[in-house]
Amino acid sequence: MPGLNTSSTADISFMLLIFFLVTTSMDTDQGLARTLPKPPEDEDQKNELKVKERNILNIRINKDNYLMIGDDYVGLDEVKPRAKEFIANPENRANLPELKPKKCGILGTRMVTLNHVISVQTDRGTSYGVYFQVQDQLVAAYNELRDELAKQEFGYKYEFLSKEQKEAIRDVYPQKISEAEPKQYGKNM
Amino acid sequence: MSRFNKGKKEMPELNTSSLPDLIFSVLFFFMMVTSMREVTLLVKIDRPTGTQLEKLARKSCTSYIYIGRPATDQLRSQWGNQTRIQINDAFATDATEVYDFVMSDRNKLAEIDKPFYTVSVKADHETPMGYITDVKQQLRKGYALKMVYSANKPTN
Numbered sequence: 001m002p003g004l005n006t007s008s009t010a011d012i013s014f015m016l017l018i019f020f021l022v023t024t025s026m027d028t029d030q031g032l033a034r035t036l037p038k039p040p041e042d043e044d045q046k047n048e049l050k051v052k053e054r055n056i057l058n059i060r061i062n063k064d065n066y067l068m069i070g071d072d073y074v075g076l077d078e079v080k081p082r083a084k085e086f087i088a089n090p091e092n093r094a095n096l097p098e099l100k101p102k103k104c105g106i107l108g109t110r111m112v113t114l115n116h117v118i119s120v121q122t123d124r125g126t127s128y129g130v131y132f133q134v135q136d137q138l139v140a141a142y143n144e145l146r147d148e149l150a151k152q153e154f155g156y157k158y159e160f161l162s163k164e165q166k167e168a169i170r171d172v173y174p175q176k177i178s179e180a181e182p183k184q185y186g187k188n189m
Numbered sequence: 190m191s192r193f194n195k196g197k198k199e200m201p202e203l204n205t206s207s208l209p210d211l212i213f214s215v216l217f218f219f220m221m222v223t224s225m226r227e228v229t230l231l232v233k234i235d236r237p238t239g240t241q242l243e244k245l246a247r248k249s250c251t252s253y254i255y256i257g258r259p260a261t262d263q264l265r266s267q268w269g270n271q272t273r274i275q276i277n278d279a280f281a282t283d284a285t286e287v288y289d290f291v292m293s294d295r296n297k298l299a300e301i302d303k304p305f306y307t308v309s310v311k312a313d314h315e316t317p318m319g320y321i322t323d324v325k326q327q328l329r330k331g332y333a334l335k336m337v338y339s340a341n342k343p344t345n
Contacts, residue, residue, distance in 0.1 A: 009209035017216040024223035029251070029309055030242040031339040039329045061318075122318040128256075129237045129314030131321070132338055136239035143241055179325065 032135055036179050055097045057086045057118045059134060063125030067134070079134055083141035087173060089113050105168035107153065112172050119178040138177055145173050224248065231264060232257035232275050237314040239340040250305040251337075252294045254287060256320055257313035272316055274324065284323035291331040311339040 059079070060068040067074050069082050089096040097113035104110045118138055122131055143158070146169050150158040154165055161169065234257045245251060255275040259265045274281040276290045295306045308328055312321060328336060 013209050013212040020219050029245040031337040033243055033337050036329050036334040124319030126318040128312050128316040128321055131318055132237040136241050139241040
């Protein structure tokens with residue numbers, strides 16, 4: 001009995017390989033993950049109004065893509081330092097969010113800006129790219145603060161910490177970016 | 190002396206019996222790292238770039254919504270040059286279709302996967318925010334509260 005002729009197996013597998021190369025894609029999807037608030041109900045909206053003014057950082061972007069933080073016009077590069085100052089409030093200033101004691105896992109009780117909220121409001125005509133850049137800068141602000149605290153407390157960057165340590169750091173700097181209700185200022189689309 | 194030159198030796202043929210195995214391993218590699226293309230893009234998308242990106246955790250629990258202007262001349266002559274929302278393989282007439290899409294897509298998942306259901310919004314960076322907020326409102330209405338703003342890593 002002669003051995004089975006396998007010389008064409010290579011051709012067959014080449015065909016399969018080419019088929020898969022054509023029909024599949026290697027896109028790695030990356031992005032900024034967000035959790036949206038639940039759909040508005042009357043009671044929820046009342047609760048939202050209770051947030052004190054010093055605890056909100058209002059970032060507004062108009063239809064010409066100009067940025068405003070609070071009452072000042074700012075550039076994109078100012079977003080991160082302003083956000084960091086706002087989130088941490090290291091000098092306990094009166095116009096920044098109030099510091100309140102909170103149990104933060106293995107770090108013990110700490111004074112943190114428990115009720116701070118960052119709200120980004122846009123016009124319908126604002127371009128998505130600018131909005132995304134601002135969101136990116138805000139996440140960068142949180143990440144830098146977490147890294148700084150992680151280095152100070154544990155001697156490593158945040159990403160190298162154990163699960164427990166990460167949880168404690170997240171308790172100190174919880175990410176609170178509000179996906180605010182849209183407002184319609186101008187009707188330019 | 191005859192033992193040393195027994196005539197010219199023929200060059201033996203290259204043994205290719207392991208070639209199929211080699212190709213198969215390449216094939217399996219590609220089958221692992223790639224995924225089936227879900228849809229054909231009808232809109233042109235130049236995603237924004239960001240530095241703080243995370244990788245999408247569960248691809249199987251993710252739906253995609255594409256927002257941008259029609260990609261080809263043929264599509265533009267048919268649909269105009271306005272920003273459009275693409276769902277599956279067609280343009281949505283307006284944002285309310287997102288709600289139906291989310292509801293039906295989530296129902297296809299197994300019960301244990303439903304809490305991980307995520308919607309990835311792939312939008313062109315020039316899209317006006319109005320479209321994005323409309324889509325977001327529809328997602329909230331459908332209780333699809335996990336979403337991702339899809340973006341590129343900066344190239345440098």
